[in-house]
Amino acid sequence: MKIKVLIVDDSALIRSVMKEIINSQPDMEVVGVAPDPIIARDLIKQTNPDVLTLDVEMPRMDGLDFLEKLMRLRPMPVVMVSSLTERGSEITLRALELGAVDFVTKPKMSIQSGMLEYTEMIADKIRAASKARIKSRPIVQHDANKQTGDGVLPLIRNPLTSSEKLIIIGASTGGTEAIKDFLMQMPSDCPGILITQHMPAGFTKSFAQRLDSLCKIGVKESEGGERILPGHAYLAPGHSHLQLIRSGANYVTQLDQGPPVNRHRPSVDVLFHSAAVHAGKNAVGVILTGMGKDGALGMLEMKNAGAYNFAQDEASCVVFGMPREAIAVGATHEVGALNALPGMVLGHLATHSSRALRV
The missing domain is CATH 3.40.50.2300 (Response regulator)
Structure with missing residues (x-):
């Protein structure tokens, strides 16, 4: 039909x-x-x-x-x-x-x-x-009390004492709300976060600004070359792949305008592959709702490099495509509902880091 x-x-x-x-x-x-x-x-x-x-x-x-x-x-x-x-x-x-x-x-x-x-x-x-699961969503107001200065991300305390752990997120269809729900539960001292969401250029900057106004952490559209700091999230711009690289002892963002991968630029596989190469066991992967298979093989690379990976479950996904593919290739360690994933990730990090995160 x-x-x-x-x-x-x-x-x-x-x-x-x-x-x-x-x-x-x-x-x-x-x-x-x-x-x-x-x-x-x-x-x-x-x-x-x-x-x-x-x-x-x-x-x-x-x-x-x-x-x-x-x-x-x-x-x-x-x-x-x-x-x-x-x-x-x-x-x-x-x-x-x-x-x-x-x-x-x-x-x-x-x-x-x-x-x-x-x-x-x-x-x-x-x-x-x-095929999407249609759910009513609560209306979320912007936090007028969050102070971010003149468009500058809030300063953090003692960044050099932070854990080297990183959270690497990929999403597509339904991902804008899933990412928002995930990030809003992140504490201000959480590890640095890199995000690829399938979204065209012209929309990612507004999306990052909206997230920044709602979350405890700072969120920005990546410009490339940023040192990845705890309490901050970096979103792939709609025109470029987002990659993680090392610069000395630091993790740094890098943008690449190479051809689409899995028909997408930015591609989740590109981000996950870079995390496998440069972060290995210091990375925690999260794959959220989305159509297609982008991210599955990159997440498997992360797992093989020592990363610990989570997938959103079918019941809470708008479209259970990308998580299903990641699970099917054996790339994930745990599967959970969207509202439970932040706690699952933070719980894993708390037991595998030198210090506990403040929730």
Whole structure:
């Protein structure tokens, strides 16, 4: 049975392009198109779609307002269609908080050579969304009491006395909320954290800033060349692979704009491979919700190098793809629900570090 898709977008051109892309797939079909949420509301009742693609900014009713009402009254898989603007990225991240499964950027009509790759990306995201577990999410407010100065990450005490342990995280579909939930439980003196989340350039900086406002630790989009400090997390930018390297006695970030790996840049496998080579037993790997198999072989390399690895369980994943693949190749040591993983990781670190972490 084909995946039924309803397209909601105020642009006739975008609706036409999206319809052509989706109907070209053998396993999906467009059952309706709507120029705004008001018309979409009636079409949802008439067509009962499996997946909704929803424009972020529309007339008559904002995409976020519609999404919030939809997830409360008729929860269903939603893929947001966003513009590559600062406002667009902020709204898109908010949409993911409200329960959207994933997002795509609007197609660039002037770049025909990239349409095949874009078509594959949209089709993959719709397939993943059709299998996603839709859950209501609590509304999280930014912590107005967190003091970060003029955009500078908070200073830490005695960084040289910190453990050399590192936490290495990979995620994809559903990962923005999973990463947020994980990091919000990290104490201010936790080991340095490196993160690769499949996300296009233009969105990772806003994502890092949002995380930084919510967490006890400092979070930033990596610029490359940063010394990795405890109490800080470094997110791969959407345009580059994030790698871990050594510089003398220190761990340092490195960015690489090489070709995509597993069709992704940034790639989780690239980050995990670098952790295996340069951190070995000092690394703790965490693979979270996501579509596909990116990260599985890199996590196996980490395990073989002495790292201790965790995977999110199926019940708490939006899409149980990446964790399942990592488990299948024997790359993980423990599997746990998302809300339990931070405690599991910290518990492991506390028993394998020279000092206990303060929770």
